[in-house]
Amino acid sequence: MNSLRKFMYAGGLAASVAGLTACTDGAPGSMSATASGVTTIDVSLTAFAATTIAPGTSGGYSPAQLVVPVGTQIRFVNRDSFAHTASAVNGTAFPPSSPLNASALTPSAGSTALSAAGWSSGNLAAGASSPVFVADTPGTYLFGCFYHYGAPMRGAIVVR
Numbered sequence: 001m002n003s004l005r006k007f008m009y010a011g012g013l014a015a016s017v018a019g020l021t022a023c024t025d026g027a028p029g030s031m032s033a034t035a036s037g038v039t040t041i042d043v044s045l046t047a048f049a050a051t052t053i054a055p056g057t058s059g060g061y062s063p064a065q066l067v068v069p070v071g072t073q074i075r076f077v078n079r080d081s082f083a084h085t086a087s088a089v090n091g092t093a094f095p096p097s098s099p100l101n102a103s104a105l106t107p108s109a110g111s112t113a114l115s116a117a118g119w120s121s122g123n124l125a126a127g128a129s130s131p132v133f134v135a136d137t138p139g140t141y142l143f144g145c146f147y148h149y150g151a152p153m154r155g156a157i158v159v160r
């Protein structure tokens with residue numbers, strides 16, 4: 001089934017529509033989703049202003065903090081006209097300056113588990129979608145944008 005969903009991601013939008021439909025609870029900065037379908041984190045530096053979440057100051061991603069059960073599939077979709085990334089940031093709080101390097105511009109190959117060190121969407125051009133990541137292990141996963149980390153452009157995924 002996982003391989004089928006990845007195939008659907010590569011070929012079309014059926015899985016993403018299911019994921020978006022699940023994200024209608026309306027709680028700002030936090031959203032729950034079921035493990036079915038693919039949940040989308042929207043990426044836009046212009047649309048999503050800075051906000052405070054547990055790990056620090058977020059911005060540029062919506063929801064700022066996504067809360068999902070283990071097994072959820074997640075992708076990032078660039079909704080503005082600038083290039084962005086969503087790239088793993090180690091630790092439980094956002095460091096004050098960017099810890100990301102140019103390897104963030106390359107999409108994760110092989111494992112797309114959130115628990116894998118150094119995962120990244122790679123460079124996302126305007127309108128682009130990332131690879132699908134799997135919320136494989138409970139925990140809090142921080143990420144940021146290679147280009148705009150200090151803007152701030154940072155977010156979190158909490159896997160329960």
Ligand SMILES: [Cu+2]
Binds near residue numbers: 060084145148
């Ligand atoms: Cu960015």
